[in-house]
Amino acid sequence: MLIGHQPKEFLLAVEGLTVSFDGFKAVNDLSFYVEENEIRVIIGPNGAGKTTVLDLICGKTKATSGSVQFRGTELTKLKENQIVQAGVGRKFQTPSVYDDLTVFENLEISYPRGRSVFGSLMFKRDAAVRERVEEVAEMIFLKDRLNMYADVLSHGQKQWLEIGMLLIQDPDLLMLDEPVAGMSVSERVKTAELLNTIIKNRSVLVIEHDMKFVEDIAHKVTVLHQGQILSEGTMEKVQNDPKVIEVYLGH
Amino acid sequence: MFGDYSIGDLGAIFAMQGFAGLILFSVYVLMALGLAIIFGQMGVINMAHGEFMILGAYVTWLTSNFFQSHLPSLFSGYFFVAMVLAFIASGALGMLVEWGLIRHLYKRPLDTLLATWGLSLILQQAYRSVFGAREVGVELPQWMMGSKQVTDTIEVPINGIFVMVLTLGITMVVAYIMYKSRWGRQVRAVVQNRVMAGAVGINTEKVDRYTFGLGCGIAGIAGSAFTMIGSTGPTSGQLYIVDTFLVVVFGGAASLFGTIASAFTISQAQSTMEFFMSGSMAKVLTLLTIVGILMIRPQGLFALKVRK
Amino acid sequence: MINSRFFNRSELLGFLSLLLLLAVILPLFLDVFRLNLVAKYLTYAFVALGLVMCWGYGGILSLGQGVFFGLGGYCMAMFLKLEASSVANTKIQSTPGIPDFMDWNQITALPLFWKPFHSLTLTIIAILVVPTLLAFIIGAAMFKRRVGGVYFAIITQAIAAIATILIIGQQGYTGGINGMTDLRTLNGWDIRTDHAKVILYFFEVFVLFACIIAAQFIRLTKLGRILVAMREQEDRVRFSGYSVANFKIFAFCAAAMFAAIGGAMFTLQIGFMSPSFVGIVPSIEMVIYTAVGGRMSIFGAVYGTLLVNYAKTMLSESFPELWLFGLGGLFIAVVLFFPNGLSGIWRDHVARHIDRLIAMRSSKSKKAWAIKSAADGAPAE
Numbered sequence: 001m002l003i004g005h006q007p008k009e010f011l012l013a014v015e016g017l018t019v020s021f022d023g024f025k026a027v028n029d030l031s032f033y034v035e036e037n038e039i040r041v042i043i044g045p046n047g048a049g050k051t052t053v054l055d056l057i058c059g060k061t062k063a064t065s066g067s068v069q070f071r072g073t074e075l076t077k078l079k080e081n082q083i084v085q086a087g088v089g090r091k092f093q094t095p096s097v098y099d100d101l102t103v104f105e106n107l108e109i110s111y112p113r114g115r116s117v118f119g120s121l122m123f124k125r126d127a128a129v130r131e132r133v134e135e136v137a138e139m140i141f142l143k144d145r146l147n148m149y150a151d152v153l154s155h156g157q158k159q160w161l162e163i164g165m166l167l168i169q170d171p172d173l174l175m176l177d178e179p180v181a182g183m184s185v186s187e188r189v190k191t192a193e194l195l196n197t198i199i200k201n202r203s204v205l206v207i208e209h210d211m212k213f214v215e216d217i218a219h220k221v222t223v224l225h226q227g228q229i230l231s232e233g234t235m236e237k238v239q240n241d242p243k244v245i246e247v248y249l250g251h
Numbered sequence: 252m253f254g255d256y257s258i259g260d261l262g263a264i265f266a267m268q269g270f271a272g273l274i275l276f277s278v279y280v281l282m283a284l285g286l287a288i289i290f291g292q293m294g295v296i297n298m299a300h301g302e303f304m305i306l307g308a309y310v311t312w313l314t315s316n317f318f319q320s321h322l323p324s325l326f327s328g329y330f331f332v333a334m335v336l337a338f339i340a341s342g343a344l345g346m347l348v349e350w351g352l353i354r355h356l357y358k359r360p361l362d363t364l365l366a367t368w369g370l371s372l373i374l375q376q377a378y379r380s381v382f383g384a385r386e387v388g389v390e391l392p393q394w395m396m397g398s399k400q401v402t403d404t405i406e407v408p409i410n411g412i413f414v415m416v417l418t419l420g421i422t423m424v425v426a427y428i429m430y431k432s433r434w435g436r437q438v439r440a441v442v443q444n445r446v447m448a449g450a451v452g453i454n455t456e457k458v459d460r461y462t463f464g465l466g467c468g469i470a471g472i473a474g475s476a477f478t479m480i481g482s483t484g485p486t487s488g489q490l491y492i493v494d495t496f497l498v499v500v501f502g503g504a505a506s507l508f509g510t511i512a513s514a515f516t517i518s519q520a521q522s523t524m525e526f527f528m529s530g531s532m533a534k535v536l537t538l539l540t541i542v543g544i545l546m547i548r549p550q551g552l553f554a555l556k557v558r559k
Numbered sequence: 560m561i562n563s564r565f566f567n568r569s570e571l572l573g574f575l576s577l578l579l580l581l582a583v584i585l586p587l588f589l590d591v592f593r594l595n596l597v598a599k600y601l602t603y604a605f606v607a608l609g610l611v612m613c614w615g616y617g618g619i620l621s622l623g624q625g626v627f628f629g630l631g632g633y634c635m636a637m638f639l640k641l642e643a644s645s646v647a648n649t650k651i652q653s654t655p656g657i658p659d660f661m662d663w664n665q666i667t668a669l670p671l672f673w674k675p676f677h678s679l680t681l682t683i684i685a686i687l688v689v690p691t692l693l694a695f696i697i698g699a700a701m702f703k704r705r706v707g708g709v710y711f712a713i714i715t716q717a718i719a720a721i722a723t724i725l726i727i728g729q730q731g732y733t734g735g736i737n738g739m740t741d742l743r744t745l746n747g748w749d750i751r752t753d754h755a756k757v758i759l760y761f762f763e764v765f766v767l768f769a770c771i772i773a774a775q776f777i778r779l780t781k782l783g784r785i786l787v788a789m790r791e792q793e794d795r796v797r798f799s800g801y802s803v804a805n806f807k808i809f810a811f812c813a814a815a816m817f818a819a820i821g822g823a824m825f826t827l828q829i830g831f832m833s834p835s836f837v838g839i840v841p842s843i844e845m846v847i848y849t850a851v852g853g854r855m856s857i858f859g860a861v862y863g864t865l866l867v868n869y870a871k872t873m874l875s876e877s878f879p880e881l882w883l884f885g886l887g888g889l890f891i892a893v894v895l896f897f898p899n900g901l902s903g904i905w906r907d908h909v910a911r912h913i914d915r916l917i918a919m920r921s922s923k924s925k926k927a928w929a930i931k932s933a934a935d936g937a938p939a940e
Contacts, residue, residue, distance in 0.1 A: 058798060084800035096795040098788040105784050110799045114781055117809045120801075123781040162795075169799065296709050355895060360709045361620045362894045365850065368843055369890020376883035493720050493839065496713045531728040538721045542714055546700035549710065 272522025301488025307474025345467025605821025631819025738833025853902030
């Protein structure tokens with residue numbers, strides 16, 4: 001272990017992460033670190049490998065080489081559900097909620113108890129569960145829709161519901177893939193407000209294109225290009241980086 | 252089980268059984284080719300594929316009867332005519348089925364599986380009503396019978412060689428169509444992005460229909476080959492659908508080379524083991540091995556690593 | 560007691576009418592021969608019930624349920640066969656005391672795996688455990704490697720093919736293509752009499768309802784909801800911290816166990832077991848029972864099984880050549896036009912009218928109540 005390089009300080013330490021799809025390196029020798037309570041936004045042009053990075057961290061895609069350490073635990077060796085149980089939550093780009101279940105049931109499934117087969121057989125919907133579900137439903141503006149089936153919700157409401165499902169999971173690291181994409185202006189405003197409340201007391205890794213939104217929330221920005229880091233730092237530093245300007249405007 | 256034979260005997264046995272397995276190999280390749288094209292193109296498992304094959308077999312039988320009674324002088328060449336007719340008949344039925352049934356079921360793979368199974372039952376009963384429940388066999392022309400003596404102990408059946416050469420020819424034609432022709436490019440475009448392909452002016456419905464027809468037509472040719480190793484009955488095709496699907500999966504779907512290699516492995520394993528044990532146990536052992544391997548390596552033997 | 564939380568109104572209606580039909584109406588109006596036929600159909604209802612769990616809720620289509628049905632049936636048959644092959648009954652054989660088909664195949668001693676089937680307790684354990692264990696092995700191997708959908712369906716179908724060929728090939732141990740026949744008594748009680756058949760019928764109905772309640776229980780737990788969730792958004796469930804594979808294994812094992820119970824019932828009712836109930840064709844037919852009833856409906860599965868089998872018996876008695884056309888057409892029609900089967904038709908066309916009637920009546924009474932409470936000065940709801 002290197003001196004002066006204590007992985008314990010970081011919540012998430014990604015080092016030398018590489019994945020190759022049939023020869024094409026979608027993510028190439030990527031290293032970055034996320035601290036406790038940090039809000040990190042990943043930006044970059046299409047095909048830069050942003051979503052793949054999230055996929056690699058949450059175990060959806062297996063890394064070809066490199067390591068992902070979360071509080072000292074190596075995530076690349078764990079299964080997806082173990083990664084979740086370690087405290088990493090992930091929201092997908094397209095809202096993935098359970099259409100055939102009610103809003104209440106959607107949230108309840110994410111409640112972090114009774115996750116084994118027999119645990120879920122014995123799971124009781126007690127007062128604690130009900131209170132927590134109602135509390136989260138209020139935060140995500142769906143309190144009066146608890147008994148509706150999720151398939152009747154609007155696109156934006158489904159996005160909120162999925163955010164709510166992550167919230168109830170109470171992860172230490174929350175990863176959001178384009179949380180405001182496809183939302184109306186008023187929904188965007190509400191979502192920003194929602195995100196600002198839920199990012200307290202946890203680290204967040206966000207992929208987003210909406211620069212106004214990024215400016216509002218980011219502590220630090222990482223710019224990806226062709227699977228590698230092009231630039232990293234504060235929003236201001238990144239915006240003035242000639243390499244970034246070249247990639248975004250140069251073509 | 253090998254203890255009773257000398258090395259030389261074993262070599263001869265393997266070679267002989269290997270050549271005897273050539274027709275089975277050809278049937279597998281042709282069936283799997285059709286199945287793989289249809290599966291790759293539309294994600295449809297055609298459980299009635301065996302019945303399309305049997306249609307080809309019946310057409311071959313009818314053609315041979317026709318030549319025997321009306322054109323006995325041309326009998327030696329009937330097989331070529333039969334193959335073309337088998338291709339046309341099965342292909343046409345395939346296009347009809349695509350229009351009437353399959354196109355309503357894209358994106359519902361499990362449902363297509365059930366629906367095409369229903370179709371296979373209907374076809375079986377139709378064959379039984381038209382051709383009778385009794386199995387029929389075709390007579391081979393003189394030049395296809397017998398075998399060539401290669402060494403003292405090894406004989407090669409002529410029809411086996413003929414069918415295999417034919418199969419490889421058809422495979423090359425299909426490979427050319429799919430990978431080099433303009434139409435093949437359209438097919439692959441539709442596979443990769445149906446909406447976009449439609450947007451750039453490809454008639455996706457037509458592509459689907461012809462692809463399904465092509466797959467079924469090849470199954471018809473497989474039926475022609477099939478008449479050389481077995482007699483044709485209404486339910487003969489059903490026995491082949493599971494085998495063929497295993498061939499496709501075992502080879503790694505979407506890999507032409509994989510399909511051929513796995514058809515070869517499976518037919519040879521089956522044929523070789525048949526010499527040492529009963530046919531049914533050879534089959535059990537072959538299937539069990541494939542299922543076992545697929546449980547360990549579900550992506551098949553030659554699958555590419557693709558981004559999901 | 561069954562309260563309205565365990566069954567909602569239409570489920571309660573389904574439960575009670577099924578109970579009435581199976582436990583009262585059919586036994587009252589059918590002769591023993593026809594009742595025995597119903598008993599045979601009902602053995603498939605166990606399989607259909609299992610398929611509702613694993614296919615309807617879990618989205619896992621197994622085309623190999625006949626294997627589990629057969630395993631359960633064969634376990635039962637082995638016990639009965641041993642009892643029927645007492646030394647006294649088989650003294651004309653060259654080796655008395657072993658099943659007749661073993662003697663015909665020059666087997667001179669009872670194979671080891673047959674020995675536990677001397678005991679009824681061990682037999683019952685075997686019926687429940689052996690098929691479930693096999694399902695567990697298959698499920699663990701496949702689901703842990705993310706094999707699902709059509710691949711899983713085809714591989715289970717291949718397993719059904721293997722099982723049939725194996726049973727037919729190993730006739731010395733299994734009775735071959737004829738199966739295990741000439742089963743007579745269960746612990747000395749003759750199962751072939753009319754009286755026994757009626758008792759067995761009621762026993763079967765009892766067990767079926769126990770299974771229905773078990774299935775309903777599973778459906779209502781969080782596990783049931785996770786199955787539904789998994790069918791729609793497998794990744795979301797996985798990234799909510801659940802091991803999707805384990806839940807699929809559970810559903811598949813439960814379906815296997817139901818099927819095995821049905822198989823054992825079949826052997827008891829019909830008095831024999833043969834490979835013709837194991838292979839590809841019976842296995843996929845069992846799927847159509849579920850599809851006709853409605854793949855999501857526990858009661859639909861039972862009705863669907865009864866209906867399809869009744870049609871099969873009727874048609875193949877009078878127009879044998881029509882049956883396959885009918886069955887094939889049924890597969891296509893269910894998939895194309897009635898994806899939710901009978902229960903879907905019921906829900907969309909019948910239940911809606913009932914609901915409307917009830918809603919009209921209750922709104923009338925609510926209105927009356929509101930007027931009354933307003934008059935009383937109490938706050939209306």
